[in-house]
Amino acid sequence: MKKSVLVHSMNMKNMLPFIEYYERNALSNSVRLVLIESNNQKKIVTKLKKLYYTHFKTCDGIISDYPTRLLERRSKISIAMGHGTAIKKFPSDEELKNEYALKLFQAVKSADYFLTTSERQNELEFRNPLLDKDSKNQYLPLGLPKNDYYFDVAKVEQTYKLQRKQNKFSQDDFVILYAPTFRDYETSESVFNESDLKLINDLLKEQNAFMIYRPHPLGGTIDEELLVKLNLERIIPSRSLALDAYQSLCISDALISDYSSICIEYLPLNKPIISFIFDEKEYCQKRGLEFDFEDENIGPGIVVKEKDNFTSVLTSLLRGDFDNTYWTERRNRCLETHYTYPDGNSSERIWKLILKSLEE
Incomplete structure (x- = not known):
């Protein structure tokens, strides 16, 4: 039976290299991709799909480049990352005062892995005593799919x-x-x-x-x-x-x-x-x-x-x-x-991590 991996992004173009790797290597034979682009939430189909996967359906794996409660709905692996590379600590203390935003940030900290571009970023992104006290994240500097573009x-x-x-x-x-x-x-x-x-x-x-x-x-x-x-x-x-x-x-x-x-x-x-x-x-x-x-x-x-x-x-x-x-x-x-890996192969490293987890 095929495993399912949900890809959530504010802008799916950020995830295109990740999706292209999936297609290029015929991973569709064993993995089904579910795509949800939050930028399109005005579309009723997107809203219903997100609602369904947030509250009723569990996927084998979830990867998201934007804070979402979807990260809590997986059976095998969940991966969070930013949609950019922080040069300041994110989120700010002010942002953490927003109760709704705090719940989303806590969902990010519930993910199995948080991906960055470097060891330096590991100390900046979603780092705060309030968030870290219950964090389940293992930080990995595997790189971000969107940056693969610029190495080609x-x-x-x-x-x-x-x-x-x-x-x-x-x-x-x-x-x-x-x-x-x-x-x-x-x-x-x-x-x-x-x-x-x-x-x-x-x-x-x-x-x-x-x-x-x-x-x-x-x-x-x-x-x-x-x-x-x-x-x-x-x-x-x-x-x-x-x-x-x-x-x-x-x-x-x-x-x-x-x-x-x-x-x-x-x-x-x-x-x-x-x-x-x-x-x-x-x-x-x-x-x-x-x-x-x-x-x-x-x-x-x-x-x-x-x-x-x-x-x-x-x-x-x-x-x-x-x-x-x-x-x-x-x-x-x-x-x-x-960039710990300045090579444009982030998508490959991430897929290897996902496939290994799905096999366990």
Whole structure:
């Protein structure tokens, strides 16, 4: 009789390499996959399926990249992981005050295994005395399926060429992805006003460059209404392009971010990263941070803490100043820090763990 494995994800694209491994190795002969994408909960079929498997049906194995009570409904193995790579402790103390969220976090701690990308992450993700006291997790740095994409050089190159063509970027254009994280507080200072954006746009135009602005779904650092109103030629809101998160990273020549795990996700591509942390002190006070941006083995990017320095660093980036040996080697050292297995074989390791458990 076939074993059943439930795959739960907020965005099933994060789990595609895991599913592709299953298909490529004909695991369907012995294992049946059940897919539930929480992002589609508006669909009645998804709601009913989740309700059924949460309260009435037990699977042999469950793997989820997002907190869910489904992790409690397995007979053989349950695996939890994040949908990104933490550079701060998650969840925050504030998040644990939410009773509903706390129950979901406790469900994560009930899983047999919690997967990370490195030993360092083992100390950051879902770590809190309140959660750890009843934890059943064994932490394993096997890697995350979504990051397997970026180690496949041929696939990245194919995506680069195809998506540039479809989104009307030439091969000679220098494309920067600006992807800030969400701040669950109002910043005490303005980031970019109208004159700032126009100045950046002019600089990009001079250097035959573009900036794609991709904020966190819950909010970013640039007023998007202002951006749309200005209709700048060189600063493009991501929503006006046909690109998902993976494609955005693949077609870009450099990344600008801050406290987001996207900078760790980008590391396998070994391209320049700018850490624009204009509100570091405020972020540390209100959210907490476990990441030294200045440490050459941890922080992979050029650090910018003042808005006034942004355009000068951007000029250096467009001039190619961060493509030298120092930065290439530094990014490689950071890759080794943040990935125990920098090889793109996370899905294979996870499936081996699951299949071994199902046989027992």
